[in-house]
Amino acid sequence: MNPRKLLVFLIICSLSCGPSLVSSNNVNLEFQFFNLRNLTLLGDSYLRNGVVGLTRDLEVPSSSSGSIIYNYPIAFFDPETNVTASFSTRFAFSIDNINPTSFGDGLTFFLSPNNQTLGSPGGFLGLVNSSQLTKNRFIAVEFDTKLDLDFNDPDGNHVGLDIDSLISVKTANPMLRAINLKSGNLITAWIDYSNERKKVEVFLSYSSFKPDEPLLTVDIDLSDYLKEFMFAGFSASTEGSTELHHIQNWSFQTTGFRPVRPRIHSHNVSDSSVPLRPPPIPVSDSGNRHHKRIGLALGIGCPAFFCAVLVVFGWVSVKKWRGIRTDKSLKAELVTGPREFNYKELKSATKGFHQSRILGHGAFGTVYKAFFVDLGTISAVKRSKHSHEGKSEFLSELSIIACLRHKNLVQLQGWCVEKGELLLVYEFMPNGSLDKVLYQDSESGKTLKWSYRYNIAVGLASALTYLHQECEQQVIHRDIKTSNIMLDGSYNARLGDFGLARLMDHDKSPVSTLTAGTMGYLAPEYLQYGKATEKTDVFSYGVVILELACGRRPIEREEESQKTVNLVDWVWKLYSEGKIVAAADERMTGEFDEAGMKKLLLVGLSCANPDSSERPSMRRVLQILNNEAEPVVVPKVKPSLTFSNSLPLSINEIFSDGEDCGSPKSQLDIRVD
Template sequence: MNPRKRLVFSILLIIVCNLSCSASMASTGNVNLEFPFFNLRNLTLLGDSYLRNGVIGLTRDLEVPSSSSGSVIYNYPIAFFDSTTNITASFSTRFTFSVDNINPTSFGDGLTFFLSPNNQTLGSPGGFLGLVNSSQLTKNRFIAIEFDTKLDLHFDDPDENHVGLDIDSLISIKAANPMMQGINLKSGNSITAWIDYSNEQKKVEVFLGYSNLKPNKAILSVDIDLSDYLKEFMFVGFSASTEGSTELHFIENWGFKTLGLHPARPRIHSHNVSDNSVPLRPPIPVSDSGNRHHKKIGLALGIGFPSFFCAVLVVFGLFSVKKWKGTKTEKSLKAELMAGPRQFSYKELKSATRGFQQTRVLGHGAFGTVYKAFFVDSGAISAVKRSKHTHEGKSEFLSELSIIACLRHKNLVQLQGWCVEKGELLLVYEFMPNGSLDNMLYSETGEPLKWSYRYNIAVGLASALTYLHRECEQQVIHRDIKTSNIMLDGSYNARLGDFGLARLMDHDKSPVSTLTAGTMGYLAPEYLQYGKATEKTDVFSYGIVILELACGRRPIEREGESQRMVNLVDWVWKLHSEGKIVAAADARMNGKFEEAEMKKLLLVGLSCANPDSAERPSMRRVLQILNNEADPLAVPKAKPSLTFSNSLPLSIDELVSDCEEQLEIRID
């Protein structure tokens, strides 16, 4: 680096460090959050929670009884204790919620507002309120206010309509029935809750009302010192659960603030203090000539330093333009990373994967190899995707990172971090204990995937694609939806990943033609022909995936001894034309499925895989159909056909060969 560049870099480093220090000090002070309605920019959805029309739903929205748990957590930790001043914060929160039910006799279990040192707090369904893991009752640490709608003697509940204070246990320290003030938690009406903790008074108070006016009298008042439980930094959020119930839990708006903390004080005393706060000293006499001399120096510095600073900025600007001209993807990458996931060191990732050992390989893909990583210090397990040393690999890395770093949805694989060192490009994701869908669906050992899991996967994937196509700030076309890119978490929920082929698009604008990318067998006819990716090409791929879920067959496979090529869509459509579409169900399930759900899933699959893109439904419509919020689409008995000016680029044998090469089994 030449001297001029070094000077510029040093000055900027000092400025950045100063700004970082300021930001750090500010983060230790009081916070004031306001969410008049919700978006996913600063929130993480876990479990079955979802966002719809600015409102958070915490449990699954179904017309049939189900077991469900979900939580929503504010992304950033909040300071509750200042170790330098030994001050614990007071806090206050206000939110509006509702508990609704299409079947009033099918109630339970309730919701909570919680504070936790863990930003992944998600518990079991039922009486565990989505807050506590049923198999590890002491794992999650929390302070919570529960709004319980079911009498559960296991947790010493007083009744089926109560508010309680819980600390690290669902057996409440104290509980109260809001019906004493005319508040029915299960009324379906919007209820506003105020929760206040005063560190000076060592008291927690909970107020409830049907209006925005805070009542004078608290529903619940507990004299308790929370300073022993409030850590230096904690996460705040909501959770809820059901078990064999149709109860729904919604958070409509939310405000939260802390009080009593102060930003760290600078070491140099500020001149803006009162006379009473600083001891007075007699003035020191200074000669007039020296004073004039100091004034001249001050004037010179006052004019010269800003001019010098502006000159530095100009030089830096020219240097930046010259250096980064023609490398927009690198610039975009840095912009996303500064506000996004954390940067790992290569040493960390190499150690966590035991030197990228073969025994740690989870799978392979077009981008590179995926390794299981165990971080000894934190005990966390992640998946590390290591790129191939090619230009194409770098391009896909930049694409995937810039896109997924901005996305937040419960059915997307969450990016945890990244690393660019030693010529390596690496992404760090949350670990999915049940691997990929293709591995689970086509495993020749063990029990076949249960029908309830399969249907839930179809719903979860539809929810993720609805978000990508319609609900995030810019539309995302994934372009490579297939079973090997769908991961399964510990509860067999679908998590869509591998955004290396995705492209961001502004909503309501025509897509830009690109080279065809993706996996044969999942590509829409018009995409193969023209290379133009749209949301309808994603819909086609989704249709193939859910036909695989229902039938347990690959998109194109060889059949029996004849080794004849069979196209899954053609095979299912033929059975539909004969009036026996349910016969396409995976035989390994031995009939253990809901016939109406099976038929619905198969018909939705055919609708999405319609050769005519204009006839395919939107993913929003698909999600509504699967959630019984809209009627199924009419599917013609005969498969529609399209005619192109040129023949398809590959023969059926070439399609199968390519498909077999790309469908590699992932090993946990």
């Protein structure tokens, strides 16, 4: 807003005010035929002459699964108005077969928070992964053509409502309407959900006319399952059959969102309220004095008010000018490469940085989930705190990570410097942070599998090998911890948060700096001298590896004795007693490779050795985990390390991120043996 417009705006605001609210919009999609412009094909699905095929078109029996998903997320819940949308969809499909005796398994229409939903062949209907039955989240209506007792199917020709499981909430047989799903005929399906009535209804017909009575009616409240944004699509599967699944057309609508309009303050006066004759106005000396007082008050008040408006105008203008100058100076410092986002675009994608979009908090600021509806993508937006430290960390992170390319690093997509805000845009990690998966998810009964844990250890070692030895300039991360390790859709490790990272020339001596990081992950020599080296990163990696293997935080307080336990000390004690495998996370109930577990624990101890000279390089660690090198010999007793002088820094100076200190189990432990 330019200064002239701003002045007019301030004067108007001083006279009147009207609120302006924004609400989610209803969606209306119509596909008479399909094209790849707005759709994503996954698995074995294909597009031919405007018709979607979901499984392989072969003359010989095969196992196949495929899905097709509308590219753009659809709003189903508005957190600002607390409204859940109703929806209705209509589509025409056919299920045919070259061999009439070879039917199976069927197709589904689904809604999912994931735009990569693809499941296994066979009875999993291309919707659920056979090795991770609870991984995919969905609301689906299945059109099942095979009896599968594992999923409590009533017969080989039924329609069912599925929620996060292929064991249907309720089913119905379409033969009640003289409809055979396997007839090869074109069938039109209507699926309606009314949020007001809390009811799902499914209609089927061989014609394009909607029947009066539904085939399947389910009384259910879907508001707990309809997230703020969902993706819509179809999936199908076969197993040892030649069944074909085609979708010919599709329409989809949501209803229930009512945009909130600005309230207009009007002053309507009816004819009857206006007197025909104005009452006589008495004239007297007292009246004249009264008018003079009013005139005097107005003569003083109006200029004073106008002066106040000018002062506000001047203050805002100066602040805006300084902000523009700061933004320009910041942009001049930024590297070229990542996209520069518009602030308005990021604000819209995060619903005005709404509380419901918060993914987490860190040293840099707050991270929000962002839906870019126009692009059909989801990202994570990191919004800085308003401080000088925030600016320096922002520039540090951007200048470092923009130049990095590795499969185990979180990819930077763009940045924004506007409105006094510092924002970074990253690719969205569906499974969140390792910290969340290891601890928060476990409280709800979900335990990270051993294969994922080992893969995370290898991926993180690969990323650090790249940062330490393969970049043009060595990168010291300085804040490696479980909350800074993100997990993609396949639980691969992605190291992020480079706000405290430092660039160094290879083979150059480190310079002492203010100690920064998180207690429990800091190497003893880093606490003592404030010198960050690749070996201090190796120490932090070792602590993370022990967390992965043991499922325990670096520093915990025992519930019974209230004694503080250091994870490294605890594992080393078990190792000295010859029972290191006993440190394995009990929640895995023994479902892990014992030799691999022992290797992982020993690698963790070797990296967390108090003597930095005895720690292996990250390249050596990666080789050990990939069985390309012999493990490092770990002493049975934890080595002692003595410093000649006391710690030079106070606890307040050591901390750059106190977010972990709020945990009831976390305690400060800066003792060095």
